[in-house]
Amino acid sequence: MAESTWPAEPLILAAQGGDLESLTALVCGSHPNVRKFAYSLCASPEDAEDAAQEALIILYRRIGMLRASGALASWMFRIVRNECLRRTRLVPRERAPLPDTAVRSAEDEVLQRMEAARVARAISALPEDQRRVLIMRDIQGYSGRMAADALGLSTAAMKSRLHRARAALQDSLLGAPGGNDEDH
Incomplete structure (x- = not known):
C-alpha cells in the first residue's frame, strides 16, 4: 500500500499567506492523512468521519496559526486527537437515560456522580x-x-x-x- 504524503512546504506557505487556491489544495491534500489519523484514534467510524471533517474545517480557518510549515502533520494530529477525545466525552450524554423505577435521593445522586467522576x-x-x-x-x-x-x-x-x-x-x-x- 502506498504511503500518502503531506502537502509540500511551498503550498503550506502559500495557504498561510492567504492564497485561496493553495488553501483549497492544502485541505484536499491533507484529507487522506487526517482521515487516517481519525480512524486510528476515534472509537467509531462515524466519529472518525466527523472528527476528520472538523479537523479540516479547523485547518481551513486557522492555517495562519501554524507556526512552522513542517509541523503540519503534528498540528493536525493534535486537532484530530482532541476532536476524537471530545466526541468520546459526549457519548454518555447522548444516550437516553434508562427509566428508574425507584426514586433516588439527592445523596444517592451526589454519590453516583462522585463515583462516575472517579x-x-x-x-x-x-x-x-x-x-x-x-x-x-x-x-x-x-x-x-x-x-x-x-x-x-x-x-x-x-x-x-x-x-x-x-x-x-x-x-x-x-x-x-x-x-x-x-x-x-
Whole structure:
C-alpha cells in the first residue's frame, strides 16, 4: 500500500499567506492523512468521519496559526486527537437515560456522580492505547473483532491491551497492593 504524503512546504506557505487556491489544495491534500489519523484514534467510524471533517474545517480557518510549515502533520494530529477525545466525552450524554423505577435521593445522586467522576479520572489516566480499547469494548460495546479492526490490531493484541487496561483500572479504583486506600 502506498504511503500518502503531506502537502509540500511551498503550498503550506502559500495557504498561510492567504492564497485561496493553495488553501483549497492544502485541505484536499491533507484529507487522506487526517482521515487516517481519525480512524486510528476515534472509537467509531462515524466519529472518525466527523472528527476528520472538523479537523479540516479547523485547518481551513486557522492555517495562519501554524507556526512552522513542517509541523503540519503534528498540528493536525493534535486537532484530530482532541476532536476524537471530545466526541468520546459526549457519548454518555447522548444516550437516553434508562427509566428508574425507584426514586433516588439527592445523596444517592451526589454519590453516583462522585463515583462516575472517579471512574472517569481513572480511565483518563490509562495509557492512550489501553484507554481507547477499554472505551470501545466496555463503554461503547463494540465487539472484539470490531474494536480490533478499528484500532488496526489483531484480536489477540486487542485482548491483551483490554486485559491490561481492565487490570490497571481495577488497581486504580480499588487501590494498588500495598497502597493506602483508607484516604478515600
